[in-house]
Amino acid sequence: MEFPSELVKNAVEQLSTLPGVGKRSALRLALHLLKKDKDQVEKFGYSFINLINNINYCKECFTISDSDLCKVCSNQNRDKSIICVVEDIRIMMAIENTMQFKGVYHVLGGLISPMDGISPNDLKIDELIEKVNEGIATEVIFALSSTMEGDTTNYYLYKKLKDKDIKVSSIARGIAIGDELEYTDEVTLGTALSSRLPYSDNIKTN
């Protein structure tokens, strides 16, 4: 694509680094921004600069949080003995929306996938094991998507936790095989959570 302006070209190149955005839509977006008020576009731009400079993670569960303890971890009414393990904040938000879960979370920050360069070391797995070793937890629930990466991570965590004195379960994931949990609607997710199965029973699912 030939650009009449370096400025437009730069903007298009940046926008097209976003997932699912090709050069054409990037150009459309850039031109759209130009039509807006200057203030608004500055606000837009600064929101990302602020995001990246000031992002903070909960020191208990590693979810994104503006304070050192997230809203869930700092809530006295949440049951700290039940830990729900999720891939990232999207799944945590989806589960929170069901309002059916009274425990706390542990955000891994991804799933094991060598082809994406992600090994167990890149995830908050040691932190989970440490947390379990502290002895407060009585149950750990895996709420990971039923993709090959989700299953591998499930398996890995199960192997790491199976000799500990806790209950290990996985949400009933027959939901829609291969579907990302993020897209599962709230009702199904709620049912899946309440009908969780001991991990070893559904070890074969995929």
Place this chain on the structure above:
Amino acid sequence: MYLKNLTLFQFKNHSESDYIFNEKINCFVGNNGVGKTNILDAIHYLSFTKSYFNYIDSQNIQFKNDFFMIKGNFIKNENNEEIQCNFDNNSGKIIKKNKKKYKKFSEHIGQYPLIIISPTDSNLILEGSEIRRKYLDSSISQYKKGYLQTLINYNKVLKQRNFLLKQFFERNYFDEIILERYNNEMIKYAEIIYEERKSFINKLSLVFNKYYSIISDAQENVSITYHSQLNENNINTLLKNSLSKDRVSQRTSTGIHKDDIIFNMNEYPIKKIGSQGQQKSFLIALKLAQYDFISNKIGYKPIILLDDIFDKLDDKRVKQLVSFTNDGFFGQVFITDTHQKRCEDILNSTKVEFKLIKIN
């Protein structure tokens, strides 16, 4: 099952073409380069969601355009089923059945079985093992539901395992648990694929010689054999034995991704000792054996595409082939030829119902 009609839009050299077909034999005649083979390829698209000749969809769009569309109506069990395949440079490929989009193309493949005999089949003999594995897989996908998905799963675990080995090497660590997980997955899928491929080749080889002697006068003894490391050892053992080697090479050296088919004539590779004519006959016999096997397996007749068959066989054999339709061996047939007269004469003499479609 048969294809009732076909519409092409900006597909290769076809700007806009419409055809209505006969249930039995359809013969496309026209000079070199008019687009006969392209029509067969479009039919192949409707069955396999891809080209037989060029896997790069964008190159099958008519030059200087952005998309192509192929649409056809199949009659299957007396139902009319409209299949549409669109490819657009921006939005990619969409396959629809009765206007409904498929989520996974692997769910489509196998619903309208098809076998093609084409001059490019010689690659099956001449090229490396990958093309023969593809041949195995696309053949099996025509009658075995779920096979392609198993294969996709296998390939994905294999890829993850290879990246894992690479990661072990580069980051200098080793993790028993993840490796075991990938091994278990590989074992699960490999065993299914192995059994399926083995049984396909075994069944095929039972009728292969018969078709070779129909196609060729000669008395050579021909054979096809399935070659797999899993013939010697189970996949579990193979993976264990090759682990230290795999860790060094950072690649999985054993599994069904190393399979091959051995094509022999009088106990020697046909690639080395077969004449061109013998190789042609070999491949046609292979496809006919496959046709025979698949029709039996699914209980109805796949569509058969015979590209440039007159150039490969003498008139007597073509006649014999065409008369297979009379015997009820073939279902719907599509033939291409450059000589209208030759084509008509042969078809007339066999008294099969046929439709001649002139392309220019």
